[in-house]
Each structure stands twice: as C-alpha cells, then as structure tokens.
Amino acid sequence: MADQARVTSLEALESFRASLILFVNRAHRSLDEAGDEVRRTRQWMQHDQRLHWENELRRRQRFLDLAVQELMTARMSNLRDNVTAQEEAVRKWKRAVQEAEDKLRKLKIWNRDFDHFVDPLARKLESVRQFLDTDLPKAIVFLLQAQRTLEDYAEVRSSQSPAPPPAPAPADSAEA
Numbered sequence: 001m002a003d004q005a006r007v008t009s010l011e012a013l014e015s016f017r018a019s020l021i022l023f024v025n026r027a028h029r030s031l032d033e034a035g036d037e038v039r040r041t042r043q044w045m046q047h048d049q050r051l052h053w054e055n056e057l058r059r060r061q062r063f064l065d066l067a068v069q070e071l072m073t074a075r076m077s078n079l080r081d082n083v084t085a086q087e088e089a090v091r092k093w094k095r096a097v098q099e100a101e102d103k104l105r106k107l108k109i110w111n112r113d114f115d116h117f118v119d120p121l122a123r124k125l126e127s128v129r130q131f132l133d134t135d136l137p138k139a140i141v142f143l144l145q146a147q148r149t150l151e152d153y154a155e156v157r158s159s160q161s162p163a164p165p166p167a168p169a170p171a172d173s174a175e176a
Contacts, residue, residue, distance in 0.1 A: 017143040024136050031129050046111055057100040064093035
C-alpha cells in the first residue's frame with residue numbers, strides 16, 4: 001500500500017521538538033555570555049588595565065626617582081660600597097619603568113585594534129543568533145504541525161480500519 005504512512009513513534013517526534021527548544025534556549029544563553037565576555041574584555045582593556053599600568057608607571061617612576069636620589073647621595077658621600085648597590089637599584093627601576101611603558105604602549109595598540117579583530121567574530125555570532133531567532137522557531141512550529149498531522153492521521157486510520165475478526169473459539173477436546 002503506497003498511500004499509507006508508517007508512523008511508529010510520535011513520542012520520538014515530540015522528544016526531538018522538546019530537545020530542539022532546549023537547544024535554542026541554551027544557545028541563546030551561550031551567545032549572550034559570549035557577547036558579555038567581549039564587553040567585559042573591552043572594559044577591562046580600556047579602563048581597568050589602562051588605569052593599572054598608568055598607576056604602576058607612576059609608582060615605578062617614584063621608586064626610580066628615589067633610587068637616583070640615593071645614588072647621588074651615595075656618590076656625594078664617597079661611599080664606594082653603597083654606590084654599586086645604588087647603581088643596581090637604579091638599573092632595576094629603569095627596567096621596571098621601561099616594562100610599564102611597554103605594557104602601556106601595547107595596551108594602546110590592543111585598544112586601537114580590538115574592534116578590528118573582534119567585530120568579524122561578533123558578526124558571525126550575530127548570524128548564529130539570527131538563525132536561532134528565525135529558522136529554528138520555524139522548525140519547531142513545523143515539527144509541532146507535523147506531529148499534529150500525524151496524530152490526526154493515526155486517529156483517522158484507526159477509526160477507519162475494520163474491527164478485527166473475532167478470535168476463533170477454542171476447540172473443545174471432547175468434540176474431536
């Protein structure tokens with residue numbers, strides 16, 4: 001019979017539809033978390049890290065200034081033992097200041113280029129969001145309609161099928 005459908009499990013269709021709904025909800029949460037993470041990273045770079053390294057540069061510069069003053073004092077007092085320690089302290093703080101300046105320079109570059117690197121990826125996430133917002137709800141509705149159609153079909157087929165023939169009575173062993 002080519003005009004007959006074999007529906008074996010409407011529950012499987014319902015289970016798939018429910019799983020699809022859960023997937024859409026979880027995917028939306030994941031996309032929201034990714035967007036939030038991008039915003040937090042931008043905030044962290046533009047504000048938190050910038051303030052941190054500007055303060056760190058000022059702090060290190062103060063220590064360098066103190067080390068230079070101590071070196072000048074040691075040279076003026078002609079204490080040779082103290083001079084080498086003070087020179088080493090000046091070198092150490094110069095390196096520290098240089099490191100903070102490098103960090104600030106790199107941070108400015110990352111702040112400038114952040115959107116250039118992140119925007120293409122964010123657009124891809126938005127296309128996934130659009131898929132979740134438009135295509136998957138249509139698929140869920142389609143599955144619901146297909147399930148209802150198949151349920152109606154199964155009801156019509158069961159009401160149209162003839163009653164099964166009565167089972168033959170058990171043969172009495174005495175009559176045989």
